[in-house]
Amino acid sequence: MSARMSPARTIAAHAALITYTLIALFPVFVIVINSFKSRKAIFADPLALPVPGNFDLIGYQTVMKQGDFFAYFQNSMIVTVASLFFVLLFGAMAAFALSEYRFRGNTLMGLYLALGIMIPIRLGTVAILQMMVASGLVNTLTALILVYTAQGLPLAVFILSEFMRNVSDDLKNAGRIDGLSEYAIFFTLVLPLVRPAMATVAVFTMIPIWNDLWFPLILAPAEEVKTITLGSQVFIGQFVTNWNAVLAALSLAIVPVLVMYLIFSRQLIRGITAGAVK
């Protein structure tokens, strides 16, 4: 904050930010409050806060009774964490190679790896399904992890290679002179320095994976490999929807992703301020 802002501008800026926050959080807020209300109360007054009288944990009870719910959670967690790990690992490695080494076709390779940002992976669903059937991976978490890793890599490579270009060459060379291997330079010098970028990529990668319904539905719809988003769908029927249960399931599904976001955003902020003060 170098320039001091006039009070009017400060107020205007905050007003805009607060408005945006309210709009963004409103649906989440509605989901969470209604998950604590009885079915009747949800329909009578969707915006009312849960108070004694309309307070009801029936939604959570239904979800908990549905015995597989924790398994769904576990599946989502395994898929998200594993995909995230592979996206960050392979993305960072590819980005390091692209930014650090001069080789023939470097630029072309970079463009090729970034192409996936522009082409939605869902266009290839049929082919992916055929591949998974052929390799016997249908109804496994491995199938989802593979697809999500592929889905997350282009953006990860793109963002991380830009950041890695900014890591001082001298630092890497100092490492080489000190006898570090290329792997050691990557893991001990470069990765810690691009941690804020890694956190950004992690957040951008994690949320679509956690929330995805498409690939779980197509590649892994079996009971024992259902993810939480897919699992919640059992409460949505063609004619009757158990809103209490759906809202409760969604509220619960927010928690892990929120925790992970908080972890990464701490890294993000720490990285930003560390760079700023220098």
Added chain:
Amino acid sequence: MGEVTIRELKKFYGGVQVIHGLDLDIADGEFVVLVGPSGCGKSTLLRMIAGLEEVSSGDIRIGERRVNNLPPSERDIAMVFQNYALYPHKTVAANMGFALKMRGMDKAEINSRVVRAAEILGLTPYLERYPRALSGGQRQRVAMGRAIVRDPQVFLFDEPLSNLDAKLRVQMRTEIRELHLRLKTTTVYVTHDQIEAMTMADKIVVMQGGRIEQVGAPLELYDRPVNTFVASFIGSPSMNMVAGKVVEQGGVRMVEAGGAMLPLPNRASVEVGREVTYGIRPEALTAGGLGLSGTVAVVEPTGSETHVVLRVNGQDIVGMFRDRVAFRPGDALTFAPDPEMVHLFDRTTGVRLA
């Protein structure tokens, strides 16, 4: 020991040749400065000695060993970088000891070396700090400490002072020089600053376009530059160069330049009619007498001396005077060259004639 021998060294990037067959001998314990304008290949040469750039052809020897194909860590060198290149997440002590740790040296030995280097560099109070908590000068000292603890055969410096402010730079210059006198380790130092080169070097290597223009002791280069490039690169303000032609007048050879008759040194033996570049350093000019006449354009007092820019036939000639002079812009003035301090170069090749 720590002598460096370079033979027929060439470097290509793709089809572009950036180093054109260099030969250079660096004696054990010598402080050699590579100097030249940006893009002259001096940093590339240093990085090739360090092993950070591959050698396209030719030989580099450190001591008895041919090091062309050795990785940097096995060349027994230490390098100090322009932006210090300290490991940001390690303390000063860990930064300095890291290379030794990588070699698997005994902890107690590492510690004693780090402590000793810290004493030499005045870093003892900062050993447990992180680089971000240090000033620029201190970081530079840590970078030097990291080099010292390795006790290498050769120190390589890549423009180590260019990120420091002017005052600190002068101070660190002296410190590095003192350090060298104390440790007597062979040093190769790259800079684009000719003053750094002049003040620090035992031997200066002036480079341009991937070639060595001249190698010699600082004053040798200053007093007898082999061509116009070295002449204009070494010295500040730089040497005045006037295009002229050798003529004979009353049995005396002189250089005629834009109507002015300029004296030649007695030793000069150049044939009449030769097209030459007449070079004269600013401090070899005196005000008044016969020589280059024009009007004063700018007067720049530096305190200890005064630079006077004289516009002669549209060309700026700089004179430097130790005593306070009272010229003002617009004054008509003549600069007379001291004939014994004249440098004469061939006009087309730029090679020194006398």
